[in-house]
Amino acid sequence: MSVLPCSINTLKGIYDLSGVEVGQHFYWQIGGFQVHAQVLITSWVVIAILLGSATIVVRNPQTIPTDGQNFFEYVLEFIRDLTKTQIGEEEYGPWVPFIGTMFLFIFVSNWSGALLPRKIIELPQGELAAPTNDINTTVALALPTSVAYFYAGISKKGLGYFGKYIQPTPILLPINILEDFTKPLSLSFRLFGNILADELVVVVLVSLVPSLVPIPVMFLGLFTSGIQALIFATLAAAYIGESMEGHH
């Protein structure tokens, strides 16, 4: 009779350790407004990682690149290629920082959620996770994308940019206008849903089977994280490129 309660207690302990907390936030008050502190903390960590590593590696570039510089050059080439294929040879230059920052921030955020053992640091409420599993972050990334493609289109074509709403026929006007809302919506919800779902799957699996079984799912999570960052950056670049190219 003593075996069962013991095992239940153990299970309960494991369950508490890997408790599923969805939508729990650790709040800070800033001037009467509430913020999600766990998102801000992890985003600061991500920004610190990005800026720190870039500062250390790029400080003194060599003609024959060292390992770290080689990696950073590879990443930069990758971002440039991505931007170039979506926006085009002539105009991609100024958009590299935007798309690159988008990609790197999302990628490092996603991986920080998947790699760092965030349960180690206890928060009063909620838990440290990828900043991208909060809807605020993904919308905060999608809105600048919208602004960016409007800016790109208007700066390229002036007010003629809005002519695209009645092309190929004015009947499509409502759909074309709707598209401007669905673009940031789909961008933000895709990222948010994927990252949240990925972390939830891992958490649920860990709470069910504590060892070994979640590991493949974790690897899958790493894969999804990378893919989502790539998709977000590619789509943002594609939207910008689309708004700059002529529709005729």
Next chain:
Amino acid sequence: MEKARLFDFNLTLPIIVAEFLFLMVALDKIYFAPLGKFMDDRDAAIREKLNSVKDTSGEVKQLEEQAAAVMKAARAEISAALNQMKREVALDLEVKMAEGRKKVEAELAVALENLERQKEETIKALDSQIAALSQDIVKKVLPL
């Protein structure tokens, strides 16, 4: 525990936007712009070097042609010198051979003369001997 709220928009959103913009400017300042410029400069330098290498290839061709011409001239000179030397040596050799032939012929003539003389002497001696021998034979065969 507070009520869980999944779609909870608040001040976090503008803060993340600001952080993103800050990160974009900062990354551009310390990563994209300097490293990109560095890579472009290096590409340009490498391309320039490659072009200059292509230019010297023409120079190398010219030098090679020059070298070939020099070699040709040298070969012609050498073959001319060789021919002349051959001719001279042949002439020399002919003279020497003629001399030698003359000498040998003279010696031969002397030797032949000697031989002739000896032959005659021997024949003379043989004649006298033949006479004596035949007298002896006659004496023996015809006993008095």
